[in-house]
Amino acid sequence: MAMVAQLHRESSSGSINKHLDSGKYVRYTAEQVEALERVYSECPKPSSLRRQQLIRGCPILSNIEPKQIKVWFQNRRCREKQRKESVRLHSVNKKFSAMNKLLMEENDRLQKQVSQLVCENGYMRHQLQSASATTTDASCESAATTPRHVLKDTNNPAGLLLIAEETLADFLSKATGTAVDWVQMPGMKPGPDSVGIFAISKSCGGVAARACGLIAEILKDRSSWFRDCRSVEVFTMFPAGNGGTIELVYTQTYAPTTLAPARDFWTLRYTTTLENGSLVICERSLSGTGAGPSTVAAPQFLRAEMLPSGYLIRPCEGGGSIIHIVDHLNLKASSVPEVLRPLYESPNILAQKMTIA
DNA sequence: GGTTAGTAGCTTCTCTTTGG
DNA sequence: CCAAAGAGAAGCTACTAACC
Numbered sequence: 081m082a083m084v085a086q087l088h089r090e091s092s093s094g095s096i097n098k099h100l101d102s103g104k105y106v107r108y109t110a111e112q113v114e115a116l117e118r119v120y121s122e123c124p125k126p127s128s129l130r131r132q133q134l135i136r137g138c139p140i141l142s143n144i145e146p147k148q149i150k151v152w153f154q155n156r157r158c159r160e161k162q163r164k165e166s167v168r169l170h171s172v173n174k175k176f177s178a179m180n181k182l183l184m185e186e187n188d189r190l191q192k193q194v195s196q197l198v199c200e201n202g203y204m205r206h207q208l209q210s211a212s213a214t215t216t217d218a219s220c221e222s223a224a225t226t227p228r229h230v231l232k233d234t235n236n237p238a239g240l241l242l243i244a245e246e247t248l249a250d251f252l253s254k255a256t257g258t259a260v261d262w263v264q265m266p267g268m269k270p271g272p273d274s275v276g277i278f279a280i281s282k283s284c285g286g287v288a289a290r291a292c293g294l295i296a297e298i299l300k301d302r303s304s305w306f307r308d309c310r311s312v313e314v315f316t317m318f319p320a321g322n323g324g325t326i327e328l329v330y331t332q333t334y335a336p337t338t339l340a341p342a343r344d345f346w347t348l349r350y351t352t353t354l355e356n357g358s359l360v361i362c363e364r365s366l367s368g369t370g371a372g373p374s375t376v377a378a379p380q381f382l383r384a385e386m387l388p389s390g391y392l393i394r395p396c397e398g399g400g401s402i403i404h405i406v407d408h409l410n411l412k413a414s415s416v417p418e419v420l421r422p423l424y425e426s427p428n429i430l431a432q433k434m435t436i437a
Numbered sequence: 438g439g440t441t442a443g444t445a446g447c448t449t450c451t452c453t454t455t456g457g
Numbered sequence: 458c459c460a461a462a463g464a465g466a467a468g469c470t471a472c473t474a475a476c477c
Contacts, residue, residue, distance in 0.1 A: 151467060154444070
């Protein structure tokens with residue numbers, strides 16, 4: 081091996097390799113490689129004739145066997161192919177690395193978001209638990225002195241719970257034990273998603289459970305509950321001349337998290353009652369946010385002001401339930417199912433708002 | 438169909454370089 | 458100094474195309 085290395089050093093210094101036969105392994109000199117590279121750059125696949133011409137025409141290659149020349153070109157093509165593949169893979173690798181970096185960043189961002197939401201959730205649970213305990217104690221000690229409207233603060237989970245409990249108790253006291261078919265409200269579109277649909281469960285045995293579940297669901301999923309809340313105020317109203325009325329309605333939605341007013345719009349609403357008792361409501365939305373009279377700040381939207389009798393709960397196809405909240409819509413008590421008359425006879429009547437839990 | 442030359446792909450062997 | 462890795466020359470096998 082030492083001898084071969086010495087031979088290589090000799091040939092590297094410029095002398096012609098005269099000892100091909102004395103060692104199996106040889107290294108071609110820089111000059112030889114340069115000559116071969118020149119030919120390769122012009123023709124990577126020289127014919128047998130071209131290779132023979134190369135040996136004859138280039139003295140520094142004359143001591144190399146034709147077979148060796150052939151092998152050199154063969155290996156040279158193989159090396160180039162490997163280098164190109166290596167470059168290609170390197171490029172692909174760079175692209176994937178960049179993509180991976182982006183995905184890692186996105187993952188990191190989402191992880192932080194999850195952590196924040198978990199933290200918020202824990203905080204709200206804690207608030208809810210502590211507020212419930214406070215409410216329970218307070219209701220025993222100071223129910224006579226604390227006004228109900230203070231306890232029923234919708235911004236307070238305890239107040240929300242109180243509203244839900246009252247709603248449930250009131251609803252069950254009126255609905256339990258009565259079996260009626262699902263009834264569609266006159267003048268309203270059918271279907272579980274239609275605002276204003278008025279119905280009550282036929283299978284009363286499960287009403288309590290479903291109602292309890294729904295209220296729990298509302299309390300649990302407070303943000304989505306609030307997201308669907310909106311304040312509706314009749315800004316002005318005048319008679320339409322045929323017994324109906326035209327109202328200018330101001331609607332304001334609320335940001336689920338902050339409960340700050342998020343979006344407002346104006347609507348013209350025409351309402352009339354036909355002779356057969358059907359209620360006709362036509363609405364026309366005015367152009368977007370800020371249209372209509374100079375925008376006025378809506379009064380704070382307090383669901384606590386809605387009386388318990390204003391809630392109606394029913395299960396929804398495919399799971400969940402629908403809750404209807406009472407609004408001011410007076411109908412003749414005789415035109416509604418008997419089970420619901422107590423609700424209708426209340427000054428606070430029927431469904432303008434719903435949410436699905 | 439058999440022979441020959443050439444090629445691709447893979448492996449082996451040897452030398453050189455590099456890092457501890 | 459030495460082991461490991463890299464680079465290059467050569468060997469081997471399978472396959473294809475041209476030729477007789």
